[in-house]
Amino acid sequence: MAPRDQSCGDGGEVDPEGGIEAPLLSSGSSFFQDPAHEDGDGDEEARRRRRRFLLAGRSQSNTTSQVALVGVGVCPIESLDYELIENEVFKQDWRARGRGHILRYVALKWALCFLVGVLSAAAGFVANLGVENVAGAKFVVTSNLMLAGRYGTAFAVFLVSNFALTMLATVLTVYVAPAAAGSGIPEVKAYLNGVDAPDIFSLKTLVVKIVGCIAAVSSSLHVGKAGPLVHTGACIASILGQGGSSKYHLTCKWLRYFKNDRDRRDLVTCGAGAGIAAAFRAPVGGVLFALEAVSSWWRSALLWRAFFTTAMVAVVLRALIDFCKSDKCGLFGKGGLIMFDVTSDYITYHLVDLPPVITLGVLGGVLGSLHNFFLDKLTFRKGQKYKLLLAAVVTICTSCCLFGLPWIASCKPCPSDTEEACPSIGRSGATYGRLVGMLIGSQSTLDHGLFAVLGSAALLGGSMRMTVSVCVVILELTNNLLMLPLVMLVLLISKTVADAFNANIYDLLVKLKGFPYLEGHVEPYMRQLSVSDVVTGPLQAFNGIEKVGHIVHVLRTTGHNGFPVVDEPPFSDSPVLFGLVLRAHLLVLLRKKDFIPNCSASALDASKQFLPHDFAKPGSGKHDRIEEIEFSAEELEMFVDLHPFTNTSPYTVVETMSLAKAHVLFREVGLRHLLVLPKSSKRAPVVGILTRHDFMPEHILGLHPFLFKTRWKKVRFGKSAFTNLVF
Amino acid sequence: MAPRDQSCGDGGEVDPEGGIEAPLLSSGSSFFQDPAHEDGDGDEEARRRRRRFLLAGRSQSNTTSQVALVGVGVCPIESLDYELIENEVFKQDWRARGRGHILRYVALKWALCFLVGVLSAAAGFVANLGVENVAGAKFVVTSNLMLAGRYGTAFAVFLVSNFALTMLATVLTVYVAPAAAGSGIPEVKAYLNGVDAPDIFSLKTLVVKIVGCIAAVSSSLHVGKAGPLVHTGACIASILGQGGSSKYHLTCKWLRYFKNDRDRRDLVTCGAGAGIAAAFRAPVGGVLFALEAVSSWWRSALLWRAFFTTAMVAVVLRALIDFCKSDKCGLFGKGGLIMFDVTSDYITYHLVDLPPVITLGVLGGVLGSLHNFFLDKLTFRKGQKYKLLLAAVVTICTSCCLFGLPWIASCKPCPSDTEEACPSIGRSGATYGRLVGMLIGSQSTLDHGLFAVLGSAALLGGSMRMTVSVCVVILELTNNLLMLPLVMLVLLISKTVADAFNANIYDLLVKLKGFPYLEGHVEPYMRQLSVSDVVTGPLQAFNGIEKVGHIVHVLRTTGHNGFPVVDEPPFSDSPVLFGLVLRAHLLVLLRKKDFIPNCSASALDASKQFLPHDFAKPGSGKHDRIEEIEFSAEELEMFVDLHPFTNTSPYTVVETMSLAKAHVLFREVGLRHLLVLPKSSKRAPVVGILTRHDFMPEHILGLHPFLFKTRWKKVRFGKSAFTNLVF
Structure with missing residues (x-):
C-alpha cells in the first residue's frame, strides 16, 4: 500500500476477531503514537503522569450501564445532542434561510405549543371523564346494592370491578407498553436531562398511558392522575415534535426545523407543564413544576412559552367543563374534581x-x-x-x-x-x-x-x-x-x-x-481529578478522507456515536483536529454510497449531493443501523470525504482541565461529546472523548477507588443530605 | 542577557513611551512568533486566512466602552468572575475543608438569605411608613385647607411640598449618590449578568435610595416603589455578601466562603426577589420576578432559596403590619397599601x-x-x-x-x-x-x-x-x-x-x-464567524517563572485582568499553556514581595506563604492598583514563580470554533476570560483571550462591516422584534 494511502486513514488491518481494539490507536495511522513513548527528553514527573494516565484511563473502557429501566421494561438508552452541529451542509442551509424562514419557524413554534396545550387539556379531560364515569358507575351500583341491604353482593361487585380494572391496567402496561408503567415523571426528567429511551414517547405508550390511568384511578387504588398526565403531555409534545411521519406522508417541509433535540426538549418541557396544568387546572403551578421538578435546562424565553401552553390548557379545560355542564358527559361533574373545602x-x-x-x-x-x-x-x-x-x-x-x-x-x-x-x-x-x-x-x-x-x-x-x-x-x-x-x-x-x-x-x-442522570452540581471529589483521569479508551478517530472499509469496520465493532476527524499531511502542515463526525451522519453518507476512488480531495463538493434534512435527527428511538447496509468489496476499498459532514466546532477541553470544571461545561452547555485535547503539542491532536457516562460517580469511583478511602468518602456518604442542602 | 533569562520571560525591552504595544508578541519572547510568518509550506488558502486573521483581529484592539451609565453618573465597569479558580493555593484550601466547613457554609448561606429577607422587609416597611406618613400629612393639611374653602393656600401647600420633596430626591441622587437614581433594575440586571460597577451596591446608595424613594413617591410623582425596593433588596444582599468589613473589624472567618462572585450573585438574586415581595407582599411573584426579569443564571436550588427569602419577607411584613394596627405607626395603614377592589x-x-x-x-x-x-x-x-x-x-x-x-x-x-x-x-x-x-x-x-x-x-x-x-x-x-x-x-x-x-x-x-450585557441567545451572524475573527490583540502572556519588572510593566501599561501563563523549555518539552493568572492575584503576589533571585524553580513552595483568603475577592468596587505598590531596582530584576497562583483549568476554545458556540459556552458557564488555542500545534500555545466585550455586536460589526451588507443586515435590523419572538 502506498504511503499516501496510509496517510489517508487506511486504519490498519481489520481485526479478524472483531474485537473493539483500536486499530488506529495501536498500529495503524501515523500520528496516533503511544503517548508514553513519544519523547525521551521530558522530565520524570511528566513521564510518570503520562504512564498513570495511560494505565488508569485509556486502557480501561467505561463499563457503566447502557440500559435503563423504562416503566417496567429494560431499554437501551441513548444520549441526546443539544449541541449545534456546525458542518458545511448545515451552514449552507443556514445561509440560505432568510426572514421568511425565521418567521415560519417562530410561527410553527407557537403553533406547536398551542397544539400541545390543547391536546394535553383534551387528554386530561378524557382521563377525568373516564375516571368519573367508570368510578361513578361502580359507585352508583354499589351504593344502590348497599341501600337495598345487599352488602355481600355490593362487596362482590366492588371487589370484582376493582380487580378487573386493576388487571386491565397491569396487563396493558406489562405486555403492551412497558414504558407506560409508573408515573412516568422519572422518564420525563431523564429525557429532559438528555437521556433518550426508544419507547418512552411513542404513540402506543400514549394510548396505554391514558387507558391505564383511567382504569387504575377508577379501581380505587391510591394513585393520582398527575404523574400520568405529565407523561401524557410530554408524549404529545414529543410526537408533535417528531416532524410528522414520512412513512404515512404526514409531514411537511416546514416541520424539518424541529428535527433536532433542542427544539424537542423545549416542547417536551412545555408538555410536562401542560400535564400538571391539566391535572389540577393550575396553569402557573404547571409552569413552575416544569421548571422546578423536571427540567434540567431553562431559559426565560421558555418560561414564556410554557406559560402560553398552560394558559391554553386552562382555557380549553374551562371550555370543555362548560360544555359538560349541560349534562352531556354522563356522570362527569357529579363526583366533581375534588377540591378542598376551604x-x-x-x-x-x-x-x-x-x-x-x-x-x-x-x-x-x-x-x-x-x-x-x-x-x-x-x-x-x-x-x-x-x-x-x-x-x-x-x-x-x-x-x-x-x-x-x-x-x-x-x-x-x-x-x-x-x-x-x-x-x-x-x-x-x-x-x-x-x-x-x-x-x-x-x-x-x-x-x-x-x-x-x-x-x-x-x-x-x-x-x-x-x-x-x-x-x-x-x-x-x-x-x-x-x-x-x-x-x-x-x-x-x-x-x-x-x-x-x-x-x-x-x-x-x-x-x-x-x-445516567447528569447532576446540576459538582461532587467534591471531582475537583481532585483531571479529565485525563477518567477518559477511557480506545479512541477511534478518522482521517479527513477516510477509507470506507475502515469506517464500516469501526462502526460495526464499536458503539461510539461520535468520532474525531483528523487532517494529516499532505492535507495540513501537521496532524490537526478538523472536528467531530456523528455516527448517524456517517450512516447517511454510507447509505448514499457517494464514494471517491482515491484519497485525493474530491473535485466535486460532496455536500451538494445531500440536502440538510437528509441529516435531520429522526424521531425518538428511530435510527439507522450499520448492519442494514450492504457493501461490495470495491466499495470497501474506496474513500469518502468526511470534511463537509464534520462538525468543525466541537467543544474541547485540555487534558489537564479539572473534572469538576469539565462537568460544568458538559452540563451547562448540554453536550453529548466533549473532545479532550493534549497539553503538549507533540502528541496526537486529540486524546479522548468524554461522554455523559464518564461523569457518572460509579465510573469515576471505579477507576479511582482510593477516593473512597479519603475524607471524600465521608462527604460522599453524607451526600444525599449534603448536596441537597448545599446546592 | 543570558539566553536562559530570555526563556524565563524577560519580555523584551520596556517601551520607553509606555504604550500598550505588546513586548511579548512583537519582539520579546522566543515562541510568540508572528503567525503569518511561521511556516513556508502551508497552502495559499491557509496563509491567506491567517493574514486576514492578523489584519482583522489581532492588530486591532477592542474599542467597546469600558464605562457605563450607573444611575445618573458614569462609572467604570468590571466583569465578574463566576468561574471556579483552581490554583494550588485554593486547592489546598479545599482539601483542608471537612464536613464541619461544609455545614458551616450551608448554615451561613441560609442565615444570609434569612437576613436578606428580614432586612428587605424592614426596608420595604420603612419606605411604606415614610411614604404614608409624609404623603398622608400633606394630604391631611391640603384637605383641611380645602374644606375650609382656602383653595389657593391649599394649592400652594400642595405645590410647595411636592416641589420640596422632588428636589430633595433629585439633589440626593444627583450630588450624593448618582448610582441611586432611577429604578435600579437595569443595574441589578447588569450585575446579575456579570457586569459590576463600583457604586451600585454601596451603603451610601442604599440609604439615598430609601430616602429618595420616600421623597419621590410622597411628592405625588407617578413613580412606583417596586423598582427602588428591588435595588434596595439587591443592595442589602450585596452588602451582606461582602463578608463584613475588615476596616471596621466587623468580619468573621466563616464569611470568607462568600468572598466570591458566585455566592454573591445568588444572594443578590434572592435580594431582588425580596424587593418585589416587599413591594407587593407577593412572595411567589417575587421569586418569579427574580427568575424572569433580572437573573441571567438560574438553578432549581436557587428557586428554593429565593422562595425562603421571600417567605421571610412575607412573614416579617405581616408581623410589622400587625404591630402597626395598634396605631403605633402614625398615619400608616390609613391610606393603606392600595389594592384593587375585586x-x-x-x-x-x-x-x-x-x-x-x-x-x-x-x-x-x-x-x-x-x-x-x-x-x-x-x-x-x-x-x-x-x-x-x-x-x-x-x-x-x-x-x-x-x-x-x-x-x-x-x-x-x-x-x-x-x-x-x-x-x-x-x-x-x-x-x-x-x-x-x-x-x-x-x-x-x-x-x-x-x-x-x-x-x-x-x-x-x-x-x-x-x-x-x-x-x-x-x-x-x-x-x-x-x-x-x-x-x-x-x-x-x-x-x-x-x-x-x-x-x-x-x-x-x-x-x-x-x-456590556451578554444576551442569552446567539445572533445569526455569529454563526458565520470563528473566534479568530473577533479576538483582538495585543496578547500579553507570562512565563511560569517571570521577571518582576516585566509583570509590573505589563500591569502598568495594560488594563487586562487575566494573563495566560506559558511554560517554556527547559521547564517543559515545548511551550505549553500552564493556565491563566488574574491581575488581582498578581497584585497580591507583588504586594507580598516574596520574590526569588533567579528564574530556576523555587525550592520553597511559594504557596505556603499565602493564605487562601489573601486572594479572596474584595467587595464590589474595591481593588488594588499597581500604582500603589513601590518597587526598588533590585526587586524589578528578581523573579516570581507564578505556578501556584495560576488557574490551571481555564476554559479554552480552538481558534476555529464558531463564535456562536463560543458565545454559548461563555454565557452558559458564566466566564470572564476564555482562552483561544491555536489549531496548528506549530504555533504559540495560546493565540488570544476572549472577554465579554468581544461578544458585543458593536465590536463584531465594527471588525466585520461586510456583515451589514449581507442578508444578515435585514435580520439584524429586524432583531428586536425577531429575537424576542424566536428565543
Missing part, C-alpha cells in the same frame, strides 16, 4: 398556631422521606408475573380496606374521609395529611380543612421536595392566598427535614432505574 | 367578553411599546442642571394636573380615580389601564375593577414584557384566582404586540446605559 372561609391565624403547623411540617418531612425509603427498597422487583401478582394483592387489600373503612371509622365526623383526598401528585394520597392533620388539629383553633391542606402540603414537600410549584398548585386548587405563608412554612420545614434523610422521590427513581 | 366579587365571564379583553391587550401592547420608545428617546440627557430642571418641571406639571383632576373629571363616578392606581412596577402608573379600561369597559358586562386590573396588566405586559411574574403579582395583590385566564390572555397579547415594535424596558435601559 375556599369560602376567611382564615385567620395567629402566633399560637405556629407550633402545630411546625409539628405538621416535621412529621410530613419524616413520613415523606420514609415513603421514599420504602419505595426505594420495596417496589422494584423483576419479573412480569411478580408484577401481576403484586397488582392483584394490592387491589384486593385496598378494596377490602375501603369497603370496611366506613364501619371502622364510623366515629369520625365524616365517613367519606378518603373520598376527600387531594388528587395527589404522588402515589400515596394526601389522605395521610388529613388524618395527621385531624389528629393534631384537634388541639388547635385552626380550621380542619386548612389543616388537611397543610398536612398534604407537608407530605408532598417531604416526598417530592418541590416547594414553589406545590405551593402554587395548592394555591390554585384552593383559590385562597391568605394561607400562603403557612403553606410556605410547612413546605420549607418538611423539605428541610426530609432532605436530611434522603433524596427526593424522582431523583431516587431516576437513579434506581439506571438513567 | 377581591370580594365572584367574577363571571363568558365568550362575549373576549373581544374587549383582546382589544385591551392590543392597546396595552401598543401603549407599552410607545412608553418604551419615548423613554428610550427622551429621558437620557447629560448634565446635572438639566436633571434638576427636568425634575422641577415635571413635579410642577404633575401637581397642577393632580390638583385640577377632580374638577376636570368630576363627571366620573369616582373622583379619586388616580388614587386607586395600582402601585406600579414601572414609572407610569397603571392609571392609564384604568382609564382605558373604563372607556372600553363601558361597553362590556365585566366589572370595572376587573377591567382596571386587566388594563394595568396589559400596560405592564406591554412595557416590561414579563408575563408569569406580573400575572402572579397581580394574583397575589388581588387574591382572586378566577380571573387568572383573562390576566394571562391580556398579558400574552400585549407582550406579543409590543415585542413586534421594540425590546422590553429593562433591556432598552441596559443597552442605553452601556452595560
Whole structure:
C-alpha cells in the first residue's frame, strides 16, 4: 500500500476477531503514537503522569450501564445532542434561510405549543371523564346494592370491578407498553436531562398511558392522575415534535426545523407543564413544576412559552367543563374534581398556631422521606408475573380496606374521609395529611380543612421536595392566598427535614432505574481529578478522507456515536483536529454510497449531493443501523470525504482541565461529546472523548477507588443530605 | 542577557513611551512568533486566512466602552468572575475543608438569605411608613385647607411640598449618590449578568435610595416603589455578601466562603426577589420576578432559596403590619397599601367578553411599546442642571394636573380615580389601564375593577414584557384566582404586540446605559464567524517563572485582568499553556514581595506563604492598583514563580470554533476570560483571550462591516422584534 494511502486513514488491518481494539490507536495511522513513548527528553514527573494516565484511563473502557429501566421494561438508552452541529451542509442551509424562514419557524413554534396545550387539556379531560364515569358507575351500583341491604353482593361487585380494572391496567402496561408503567415523571426528567429511551414517547405508550390511568384511578387504588398526565403531555409534545411521519406522508417541509433535540426538549418541557396544568387546572403551578421538578435546562424565553401552553390548557379545560355542564358527559361533574373545602372561609391565624403547623411540617418531612425509603427498597422487583401478582394483592387489600373503612371509622365526623383526598401528585394520597392533620388539629383553633391542606402540603414537600410549584398548585386548587405563608412554612420545614434523610422521590427513581442522570452540581471529589483521569479508551478517530472499509469496520465493532476527524499531511502542515463526525451522519453518507476512488480531495463538493434534512435527527428511538447496509468489496476499498459532514466546532477541553470544571461545561452547555485535547503539542491532536457516562460517580469511583478511602468518602456518604442542602 | 533569562520571560525591552504595544508578541519572547510568518509550506488558502486573521483581529484592539451609565453618573465597569479558580493555593484550601466547613457554609448561606429577607422587609416597611406618613400629612393639611374653602393656600401647600420633596430626591441622587437614581433594575440586571460597577451596591446608595424613594413617591410623582425596593433588596444582599468589613473589624472567618462572585450573585438574586415581595407582599411573584426579569443564571436550588427569602419577607411584613394596627405607626395603614377592589366579587365571564379583553391587550401592547420608545428617546440627557430642571418641571406639571383632576373629571363616578392606581412596577402608573379600561369597559358586562386590573396588566405586559411574574403579582395583590385566564390572555397579547415594535424596558435601559450585557441567545451572524475573527490583540502572556519588572510593566501599561501563563523549555518539552493568572492575584503576589533571585524553580513552595483568603475577592468596587505598590531596582530584576497562583483549568476554545458556540459556552458557564488555542500545534500555545466585550455586536460589526451588507443586515435590523419572538 502506498504511503499516501496510509496517510489517508487506511486504519490498519481489520481485526479478524472483531474485537473493539483500536486499530488506529495501536498500529495503524501515523500520528496516533503511544503517548508514553513519544519523547525521551521530558522530565520524570511528566513521564510518570503520562504512564498513570495511560494505565488508569485509556486502557480501561467505561463499563457503566447502557440500559435503563423504562416503566417496567429494560431499554437501551441513548444520549441526546443539544449541541449545534456546525458542518458545511448545515451552514449552507443556514445561509440560505432568510426572514421568511425565521418567521415560519417562530410561527410553527407557537403553533406547536398551542397544539400541545390543547391536546394535553383534551387528554386530561378524557382521563377525568373516564375516571368519573367508570368510578361513578361502580359507585352508583354499589351504593344502590348497599341501600337495598345487599352488602355481600355490593362487596362482590366492588371487589370484582376493582380487580378487573386493576388487571386491565397491569396487563396493558406489562405486555403492551412497558414504558407506560409508573408515573412516568422519572422518564420525563431523564429525557429532559438528555437521556433518550426508544419507547418512552411513542404513540402506543400514549394510548396505554391514558387507558391505564383511567382504569387504575377508577379501581380505587391510591394513585393520582398527575404523574400520568405529565407523561401524557410530554408524549404529545414529543410526537408533535417528531416532524410528522414520512412513512404515512404526514409531514411537511416546514416541520424539518424541529428535527433536532433542542427544539424537542423545549416542547417536551412545555408538555410536562401542560400535564400538571391539566391535572389540577393550575396553569402557573404547571409552569413552575416544569421548571422546578423536571427540567434540567431553562431559559426565560421558555418560561414564556410554557406559560402560553398552560394558559391554553386552562382555557380549553374551562371550555370543555362548560360544555359538560349541560349534562352531556354522563356522570362527569357529579363526583366533581375534588377540591378542598376551604375556599369560602376567611382564615385567620395567629402566633399560637405556629407550633402545630411546625409539628405538621416535621412529621410530613419524616413520613415523606420514609415513603421514599420504602419505595426505594420495596417496589422494584423483576419479573412480569411478580408484577401481576403484586397488582392483584394490592387491589384486593385496598378494596377490602375501603369497603370496611366506613364501619371502622364510623366515629369520625365524616365517613367519606378518603373520598376527600387531594388528587395527589404522588402515589400515596394526601389522605395521610388529613388524618395527621385531624389528629393534631384537634388541639388547635385552626380550621380542619386548612389543616388537611397543610398536612398534604407537608407530605408532598417531604416526598417530592418541590416547594414553589406545590405551593402554587395548592394555591390554585384552593383559590385562597391568605394561607400562603403557612403553606410556605410547612413546605420549607418538611423539605428541610426530609432532605436530611434522603433524596427526593424522582431523583431516587431516576437513579434506581439506571438513567445516567447528569447532576446540576459538582461532587467534591471531582475537583481532585483531571479529565485525563477518567477518559477511557480506545479512541477511534478518522482521517479527513477516510477509507470506507475502515469506517464500516469501526462502526460495526464499536458503539461510539461520535468520532474525531483528523487532517494529516499532505492535507495540513501537521496532524490537526478538523472536528467531530456523528455516527448517524456517517450512516447517511454510507447509505448514499457517494464514494471517491482515491484519497485525493474530491473535485466535486460532496455536500451538494445531500440536502440538510437528509441529516435531520429522526424521531425518538428511530435510527439507522450499520448492519442494514450492504457493501461490495470495491466499495470497501474506496474513500469518502468526511470534511463537509464534520462538525468543525466541537467543544474541547485540555487534558489537564479539572473534572469538576469539565462537568460544568458538559452540563451547562448540554453536550453529548466533549473532545479532550493534549497539553503538549507533540502528541496526537486529540486524546479522548468524554461522554455523559464518564461523569457518572460509579465510573469515576471505579477507576479511582482510593477516593473512597479519603475524607471524600465521608462527604460522599453524607451526600444525599449534603448536596441537597448545599446546592 | 543570558539566553536562559530570555526563556524565563524577560519580555523584551520596556517601551520607553509606555504604550500598550505588546513586548511579548512583537519582539520579546522566543515562541510568540508572528503567525503569518511561521511556516513556508502551508497552502495559499491557509496563509491567506491567517493574514486576514492578523489584519482583522489581532492588530486591532477592542474599542467597546469600558464605562457605563450607573444611575445618573458614569462609572467604570468590571466583569465578574463566576468561574471556579483552581490554583494550588485554593486547592489546598479545599482539601483542608471537612464536613464541619461544609455545614458551616450551608448554615451561613441560609442565615444570609434569612437576613436578606428580614432586612428587605424592614426596608420595604420603612419606605411604606415614610411614604404614608409624609404623603398622608400633606394630604391631611391640603384637605383641611380645602374644606375650609382656602383653595389657593391649599394649592400652594400642595405645590410647595411636592416641589420640596422632588428636589430633595433629585439633589440626593444627583450630588450624593448618582448610582441611586432611577429604578435600579437595569443595574441589578447588569450585575446579575456579570457586569459590576463600583457604586451600585454601596451603603451610601442604599440609604439615598430609601430616602429618595420616600421623597419621590410622597411628592405625588407617578413613580412606583417596586423598582427602588428591588435595588434596595439587591443592595442589602450585596452588602451582606461582602463578608463584613475588615476596616471596621466587623468580619468573621466563616464569611470568607462568600468572598466570591458566585455566592454573591445568588444572594443578590434572592435580594431582588425580596424587593418585589416587599413591594407587593407577593412572595411567589417575587421569586418569579427574580427568575424572569433580572437573573441571567438560574438553578432549581436557587428557586428554593429565593422562595425562603421571600417567605421571610412575607412573614416579617405581616408581623410589622400587625404591630402597626395598634396605631403605633402614625398615619400608616390609613391610606393603606392600595389594592384593587375585586377581591370580594365572584367574577363571571363568558365568550362575549373576549373581544374587549383582546382589544385591551392590543392597546396595552401598543401603549407599552410607545412608553418604551419615548423613554428610550427622551429621558437620557447629560448634565446635572438639566436633571434638576427636568425634575422641577415635571413635579410642577404633575401637581397642577393632580390638583385640577377632580374638577376636570368630576363627571366620573369616582373622583379619586388616580388614587386607586395600582402601585406600579414601572414609572407610569397603571392609571392609564384604568382609564382605558373604563372607556372600553363601558361597553362590556365585566366589572370595572376587573377591567382596571386587566388594563394595568396589559400596560405592564406591554412595557416590561414579563408575563408569569406580573400575572402572579397581580394574583397575589388581588387574591382572586378566577380571573387568572383573562390576566394571562391580556398579558400574552400585549407582550406579543409590543415585542413586534421594540425590546422590553429593562433591556432598552441596559443597552442605553452601556452595560456590556451578554444576551442569552446567539445572533445569526455569529454563526458565520470563528473566534479568530473577533479576538483582538495585543496578547500579553507570562512565563511560569517571570521577571518582576516585566509583570509590573505589563500591569502598568495594560488594563487586562487575566494573563495566560506559558511554560517554556527547559521547564517543559515545548511551550505549553500552564493556565491563566488574574491581575488581582498578581497584585497580591507583588504586594507580598516574596520574590526569588533567579528564574530556576523555587525550592520553597511559594504557596505556603499565602493564605487562601489573601486572594479572596474584595467587595464590589474595591481593588488594588499597581500604582500603589513601590518597587526598588533590585526587586524589578528578581523573579516570581507564578505556578501556584495560576488557574490551571481555564476554559479554552480552538481558534476555529464558531463564535456562536463560543458565545454559548461563555454565557452558559458564566466566564470572564476564555482562552483561544491555536489549531496548528506549530504555533504559540495560546493565540488570544476572549472577554465579554468581544461578544458585543458593536465590536463584531465594527471588525466585520461586510456583515451589514449581507442578508444578515435585514435580520439584524429586524432583531428586536425577531429575537424576542424566536428565543
